[in-house]
Amino acid sequence: MADALTAHLQALGGEVRTGQTIRSFENLPKHQTLLADIGPRAFLQLAGDSLPPRYVRQLSEYRYGPGVFKVDWALSGPIPWKAAACSRAGTVHLGGTWDEIAAAERAVWAGEHPERPFVLLTQPSLFDATRAPSGSHTAWAYCHVPNGSTIRMTARIENQVERFAPGFKQRILARSLLTTRRLEAYNPNYVGGDINGGVQDWRQLLRRPTSVLRPYDTPLRHVYLCSASTPPGGGVHGLCGYYAAEAVLSTRGTRHSPHAQNAPSAQASQQ
Numbered sequence: 001m002a003d004a005l006t007a008h009l010q011a012l013g014g015e016v017r018t019g020q021t022i023r024s025f026e027n028l029p030k031h032q033t034l035l036a037d038i039g040p041r042a043f044l045q046l047a048g049d050s051l052p053p054r055y056v057r058q059l060s061e062y063r064y065g066p067g068v069f070k071v072d073w074a075l076s077g078p079i080p081w082k083a084a085a086c087s088r089a090g091t092v093h094l095g096g097t098w099d100e101i102a103a104a105e106r107a108v109w110a111g112e113h114p115e116r117p118f119v120l121l122t123q124p125s126l127f128d129a130t131r132a133p134s135g136s137h138t139a140w141a142y143c144h145v146p147n148g149s150t151i152r153m154t155a156r157i158e159n160q161v162e163r164f165a166p167g168f169k170q171r172i173l174a175r176s177l178l179t180t181r182r183l184e185a186y187n188p189n190y191v192g193g194d195i196n197g198g199v200q201d202w203r204q205l206l207r208r209p210t211s212v213l214r215p216y217d218t219p220l221r222h223v224y225l226c227s228a229s230t231p232p233g234g235g236v237h238g239l240c241g242y243y244a245a246e247a248v249l250s251t252r253g254t255r256h257s258p259h260a261q262n263a264p265s266a267q268a269s270q271q
């Protein structure tokens with residue numbers, strides 16, 4: 001997907017530069033418009049003193065939600081699921097009963113680490129041979145934890161998988177762990193390990209990150225927010241960037257129809 005999106009951007013005359021951490025907007029190359037794929041906290045840091053106090057207060061009040069703890073595994077074979085259908089699924093959600101899932105998620109919101117967490121697991125090598133050497137497999141899983149948690153959930157996640165796939169633990173060759181801190185170091189948008197760009201409750205659906213008609217706009221001229229901390233929120237749908245681009249185009253008087261071919265959907269991201 002990343003290659004396809006980059007190729008599309010290049011075909012339109014764009015250029016992608018990676019490997020640079022932006023610490024101030026002043027470090028950016030010369031530009032006409034800036035779409036910042038970052039959250040409110042980073043925006044406050046990068047924009048410095050140039051923002052009006054009211055906007056600073058609104059962004060400071062923005063709330064981040066639970067983080068995630070993630071494990072990547074190298075496996076000697078496929079996960080031996082009890083339910084055959086799970087061996088045909090790219091992603092498996094492990095929680096037992098509905099009540100059990102609700103209790104686990106409620107515990108996380110209360111600042112606790114559930115003994116039986118709700119585990120989201122993917123097993124890409126079942127469908128993509130490039131993901132593991134022949135005969136072996138890879139998989140990864142995460143569970144929610146309180147924001148900024150430093151607790152390792154490895155054993156609890158592996159117990160949950162073992163519960164639904166007896167023999168799983170014997171197939172683990174190696175593992176790599178991502179705590180909330182390591183996740184945030186890897187991607188500063190994951191504040192406290194929150195991969196959703198902030199709490200997504202009713203209040204923050206309407207106030208993402210501010211409660212104005214076009215929350216992509218910022219008080220800075222030609223500077224826009226386009227991350228998961230804008231509507232419609234976290235996920236790989238790309239719509240935050242799409243609507244931010246629409247906001248830019250309508251400001252410039254060149255608004256495209258959302259149904260037009262090649263409608264703008266590129267999201268500027270510097271890494």
Ligand SMILES: Cc1cc2nc3c(=O)[nH]c(=O)nc-3n(C[C@H](O)[C@H](O)[C@H](O)COP(=O)(O)OP(=O)(O)OC[C@H]3O[C@@H](n4cnc5c(N)ncnc54)[C@H](O)[C@@H]3O)c2cc1C
Nearest residue numbers: 020021022037187188189195227228234235236269270271
């Ligand atoms: C393990 C995991 C599983 C997920 N599973 C799903 C799923 O199944 N379905 C789903 O819809 N969503 C999923 N998500 C969430 C989804 O990936 C995010 O909500 C989404 O990518 C956020 O998009 P974004 O544009 O806000 O930011 P990002 O995709 O995080 O892009 C921002 C980019 O900017 C870079 N950046 C940030 N600050 C700076 C800086 N100062 N200088 C330079 N570069 C910077 C970051 O490194 C990053 O590359 C998952 C996330 C994770 C981590």
